[in-house]
Amino acid sequence: MSINQSGWRPEMGNSGNGCGGPATYTGNRALMLEEPLLFEIGKLSNTGLDIEEVKAPASRLGGLERKADIGLPGLSEPETVRHYTRLSRQNYAIDLGLFPLGSCTMKHNPRLNERVARMPGFADIHPLQPVDTVQGALEVIHQLAHWLVTLTGMHSVAMSPKAGAHGELCGILAIRAALEARGDTRSVILVPESAHGTNPATAAFAGYKVENIPATKDGRVDLAALQERLGPDVAAVMITNPNTCGLFERDMKAISDAVHAAGALVYCDGANFNAIVGRVRPGDLGVDAMHINLHKTFSTPHGGGGPGSGPVVFSEALTSFAPLPFVEKTADGFALVEEETAGEHHARSFGRMVAFHGQMGMFTRALAYILSHGADGLKQVAEDAVLNANYILRSLEDVLDAPFAASGPCMHEAIFSDAGLAEGFTTLDIAKALIDEGYHPMTMYFPLVVHGAMLVEPTETESKDTLDQFIGALRSVAERAKAGDEALKGAPYYAPRRRLDETQAARKPVLVWNEPQQAEAAE
Numbered sequence: 403m404s405i406n407q408s409g410w411r412p413e414m415g416n417s418g419n420g421c422g423g424p425a426t427y428t429g430n431r432a433l434m435l436e437e438p439l440l441f442e443i444g445k446l447s448n449t450g451l452d453i454e455e456v457k458a459p460a461s462r463l464g465g466l467e468r469k470a471d472i473g474l475p476g477l478s479e480p481e482t483v484r485h486y487t488r489l490s491r492q493n494y495a496i497d498l499g500l501f502p503l504g505s506c507t508m509k510h511n512p513r514l515n516e517r518v519a520r521m522p523g524f525a526d527i528h529p530l531q532p533v534d535t536v537q538g539a540l541e542v543i544h545q546l547a548h549w550l551v552t553l554t555g556m557h558s559v560a561m562s563p564k565a566g567a568h569g570e571l572c573g574i575l576a577i578r579a580a581l582e583a584r585g586d587t588r589s590v591i592l593v594p595e596s597a598h599g600t601n602p603a604t605a606a607f608a609g610y611k612v613e614n615i616p617a618t619k620d621g622r623v624d625l626a627a628l629q630e631r632l633g634p635d636v637a638a639v640m641i642t643n644p645n646t647c648g649l650f651e652r653d654m655k656a657i658s659d660a661v662h663a664a665g666a667l668v669y670c671d672g673a674n675f676n677a678i679v680g681r682v683r684p685g686d687l688g689v690d691a692m693h694i695n696l697h698k699t700f701s702t703p704h705g706g707g708g709p710g711s712g713p714v715v716f717s718e719a720l721t722s723f724a725p726l727p728f729v730e731k732t733a734d735g736f737a738l739v740e741e742e743t744a745g746e747h748h749a750r751s752f753g754r755m756v757a758f759h760g761q762m763g764m765f766t767r768a769l770a771y772i773l774s775h776g777a778d779g780l781k782q783v784a785e786d787a788v789l790n791a792n793y794i795l796r797s798l799e800d801v802l803d804a805p806f807a808a809s810g811p812c813m814h815e816a817i818f819s820d821a822g823l824a825e826g827f828t829t830l831d832i833a834k835a836l837i838d839e840g841y842h843p844m845t846m847y848f849p850l851v852v853h854g855a856m857l858v859e860p861t862e863t864e865s866k867d868t869l870d871q872f873i874g875a876l877r878s879v880a881e882r883a884k885a886g887d888e889a890l891k892g893a894p895y896y897a898p899r900r901r902l903d904e905t906q907a908a909r910k911p912v913l914v915w916n917e918p919q920q921a922e923a924a925e
């Protein structure tokens with residue numbers, strides 16, 4: 403069997419060539435290269451290293467030594483580098499173009515942050531190093547904690563959670579600890595219908611029953627329905643503000659007051675803090691715990707680009723239940739407060755979220771972002787994020803149904819629905835066609851309260867020219883979907899793969915690679 407330079411074999415066919423152009427021998431389309439699996443291009447008998455055969459010493463494994471090859475594909479270094487570089491070119495990235503994924507805040511990651519994060523004093527340290535050798539890193543955590551508490555108007559912050567969802571769990575565990583400390587066994591958490599899936603998942607994971615709070619017609623929490631439901635069995639509400647319809651919950655203070663009067667606590671999903679940073683302090687709205695996605699609001703690379711980080715800010719009522727460890731400023735520098743050093747003051751801490759101290763690389767980037775923007779710059783982040791989203795909303799509301807457009811401006815994301823598309827055309831068709839236009843699609847079919855939702859979040863880092871080009875592309879696709887252009891149903895035409903069977907992929911994922919001969923024999 404022959405493997406050519408790109409790893410293509412005749413039986414793989416020219417799967418990507420359904421776009422009308424002539425089939426190519428390699429299956430490549432110009433500079434878009436086909437790339438099989440590592441196991442398909444590597445030979446089990448090869449090695450990428452040139453080493454002499456060693457004379458095996460006598461085995462002392464008592465007959466338990468490996469009898470067969472472990473089946474790792476062998477490739478040379480250039481073959482390996484090309485494999486991963488080719489795969490990386492099949493990916494979309496914020497460094498390639500606008501990434502309108504609603505709720506995910508895919509903003510530009512300033513290169514200054516990267517420079518700071520790579521400084522050896524931050525990048526090359528170990529979490530078990532003696533504390534007096536990492537004073538600078540601890541000071542970064544301490545300073546970032548200070549600014550997060552200041553920006554949110556809260557009382558304290560737990561820095562260690564490693565993503566938004568992890569932060570939600572941290573907040574709900576603190577709420578549970580506070581309730582248990584007063585002998586309270588409340589068992590229900592209320593979550594709005596429009597919530598991100600992580601909210602009900604967190605509440606259920608922490609052992610609570612989840613009940614929905616309905617939304618009003620204008621896309622906000624129904625305060626009257628919430629008040630009606632509050633009672634001695636309700637432990638907390640989890641509210642996203644601005645919410646996932648891109649709207650500010652104007653009744654937030656009234657909601658918090660009602661929840662507190664009923665003896666429950668307020669969790670705020672702060673994933674959308676980007677829209678209000680520098681303008682609104684959640685602490686002033688009666689919030690008891692809120693996670694901040696550093697990777698969204700404070701521009702640390704995420705998704706395929708890097709890990710998240712989800713510090714949780716707490717009100718005074720929850721502070722003593724917060725997890726360890728945290729950094730404290732003492733007379734002789736910065737100290738880590740751990741179980742052994744916590745003392746009575748933190749005896750009520752519910753425990754730990756992680757083994758060490760959190761995502762150091764994200765802390766340095768987020769602090770660099772905060773300090774380089776300054777107070778005025780952060781306020782402008784929120785204002786420009788909202789301006790850009792409204793520009794998109796108003797530029798497209800004549801061609802796409804915008805269910806909440808009549809109730810005023812949106813916050814940092816614009817929401818559209820599939821109402822008005824031609825019979826048989828869906829949000830999926832629009833998303834797939836956007837891929838041909840060179841864009842990662844917007845968030846679709848979320849939030850669930852909007853039928854066929856398309857949630858577009860441009861962020862503040864896009865220029866008007868970039869927004870205009872995106873608006874033009876979405877407008878053209880939307881017009882085709884309204885006119886019933888059948889060609890849309892075949893999109894994407896220019897992607898490495900066309901439409902996949904997503905249901906099959908989710909229900910019957912193929913997670914094991916078998917050698918083709920074996921796979922054929924099994925059939």
Ligand SMILES: *Cc1c(COP(=O)(O)O)cnc(C)c1O
Pocket residue numbers: 505506565566567568598600642646671673674695710711712
């Ligand atoms: C992103 C997001 C989350 C989850 O955050 P992760 O960091 O992805 O775990 C929760 N809620 C909302 C509204 C979000 O947008």
